[in-house]
Amino acid sequence: SGCALSASSGRRFCGAGPLAGGEFRAGAVRLRLNSELTARLRLLSRESETTLFVTLLAAYALLLSRYGNPEDVVIGTGVANRYPVETEALIGFFVNTLALRLRWPEGATFREIQACAHRAAVGGYAHPDVPFDRIVEALQPDRNALHSPVFQILFVLQNVPKQELALPGVVATAVELERPTAGATFDLTLSLKEAGGELSGALEFNAALFDAATIARMAAHLETLLAAIVQNPDSPADRPPLAEAVRWPAGT
8 A cells, every 4th residue: 555755754654546747635634632531641741840741742643653754853843932032022923943852762661652742842842943945955855746845744732722803793603624724735633622621632644645444444454553651651562452552454
């Protein structure tokens, strides 16, 4: 079968179709993690002295490594803020993209992968103002119209407390979009948010590479892997039970 472009090395993920000559079609599969699993992920994060973002980033990287690029994964994420004081009075949306590279030794436990994710995140967030375009210029990667440079996989965690919009005489209600967002401009984007004690979101994807059934299997794999992680965070990731959490059907 075909596989999707992976991380930094140009290897490919199992379960994808052939690259379609620059064609891009967006798709999305919804997912939800129940309150018990969400609470255990938060507890694991506190025990490891890190954040829920880092724990989920590590799990996402481990999942992707199962699909064809072991122990070396690059994932992009967004950072939005106004760090220089001079920008505080400016109007507009300030956002930059960070490329986080996770590398871990063969036989590493999930906690060790989590520590790698922590170091990658701390290193990336230490330089939030370096424009991503400057990174691309410095690295000069091989450019290909079929995918974005440096990384093709994105992770987003929205954990800012939701604020209700209060306008005189107006009732405002947030509506969940039933179509892919800008995250679907990458090969694969995991987008999650915290609400009501649960994590929910979507795997957005390039439908020219993947079909919805493939991404639905990935979403199921992610939930199974997370459940195994909170039970066995000190087990080697390449051995049971963590290694058994992701099984791709034979012949796909």
